[in-house]
Amino acid sequence: MFQPTPVPADVEPDVRFAFIPTPAFTLLPFAGFLDAVRHSADEADRSRQIFCNWEVLSHTTKPIKSSSGLSVLPWKTFGDAGDYDYIVVIGGLLSELDDIHPDTFAFLRQSFERGTKLVGLCTGSFAIAKAGLLSGRRCAIHAHHRPEFVELFPDVVPIENEIYIDDGEIITCPGGTAAIDLAVEILIKHCGKSRGLKGLTAMVVDEHRQAHDVGRMPYQDLEDCGNWRVEQAIRIMRQKLRExxxxxxxxxxxxxxxxxxxRAFRSHAKATPQEIWRDMRLQHARWRLINSKRTITQIAHECGFADSSHFSRWFKREFGDPPRLYREQRLARVR
Incomplete structure (x- = not known):
């Protein structure tokens, strides 16, 4: 069995991670997050666990198959787990959510009670929510998974188009390359800016994105979904956000x-045209709140809402806070 390079006895790591891949986990966020940690852990590209320490855990040491078919071998079982600053849960195909072993949920709850921070990558947020630890919290999810998430966890506030959300004890990330940005943010906090950013050049990543950055336009994938009604409707909606x-x-x-x-929208977007159109306008309004000095009333009218009150009600329902408070909190974090 592969044995990780041990931490030198005379060096105390700045930060410790435990990774828990769930059945059919996605490789990209796991590999991206871990590679950022690996580069920060040592000088040059030697990959020794000096400044950062990490282990891969599961309820068993049997291989865990990813969604692409490649497998990862856990290093330890939960019973042999050590002390960690972060436990990172890597989710994957939702069809395998019920196959997550009950010991995983028990371990997450025990770790959380001890004060260990939890990180959900991709649909790892589903696993943390299923453990009963996300109730009343904001959670970053991928737009594709919103319908399933809302149905399964109505007491959690799902947030799209933020690349990660740090809600104190629990951090969530929709996955993909955003996992690299989240890893770098955590590494900067514990290892300093220079070491935290160290892996970006090696991974040929142009820049480190902040939590509020948006990677793609909302519903861009629907413009090439293969159904002409949906594709053309989305293009019209984008042109008529104001009206x-x-x-x-x-x-x-x-x-x-x-x-x-x-019927076409239900099939490809899991929502009605009006729901998608309203969400596009809210996402655009959110961007304007953070990136412009327009007033709430101006943004409401520019995004097709009858008045600021109507806009504020929908905005709070979507993002958890009224527009003014949302803007103040995000700008304070950026500063």
């Missing part, structure tokens, strides 16, 4: 029926 229209008029513009348009 949203009825589904009936949108269907007439496309030369289709309301029933056919709703």
């Amino acid at each position: 949203p229209d009825t589904t009936k008029h949108l269907a007439r513009t496309l030369g289709t029926t309301v029933r056919q348009l709703n």
Whole structure:
């Protein structure tokens, strides 16, 4: 069995991580996060666990297969676990969520009670929520997983288009390359800026993104989903954020029926055209709140809401805070 390079006896690591891959976990966020840690752990590219320490845990030492078919071999079981600053749960295919062993949830709850911070990568947030630890908290999720998340965990506040959310004891990240940004943020906190940023050059990453940065335009994937009704409707919606229209008029513009348009959106977006359109306007409003000096009233009108009160109600429902408080908190974090 592979044995990790031990930490030299005379050096105390700045930060310790435990990684828990769940069944059918996604490789990219796991590899991206871990590689950022690896580069910060040593000088040059020697990969010794000096300034950072990490282990891979599970309820058993049997291989865990990723969503791509490649497997990872755990180094220890939960019973042999050490002390960690962060426990990183790597999620994957939602169809395998029920296959997560009960010992995993018990270990997460015990670690949380001891004060260890939890990190959910990709659908790792689902596992943490299923352990009962996300109730009432904000959680960063991928837009694709929002319908399932809302249905399973209605008491958690899902947030899209933030690359990670630090809610104190629990940090969540929708996965992909955003896992690298989150890892770097944690490494800067514990190892200093120079060492925390060390891995970006080696991984050919242009820059470190902050939590509020948005990687892609909301629903960009629907513009190439293969259904012409959805693709053309999304393009029209994006052009008319200031002046949203009825589904009936949108269907007439496309030369289709309301029933056919709703069915297409339900199939490809798991939502109605009006729900998608409203969410696009809210996402755009959120961006303007952080990146412009426009007033709340101006942003409300520019994003197609009847008035600031109507806008504020929907914004709080979507992001957990009213627009003014949301702006103040995000700008304070940036400063």
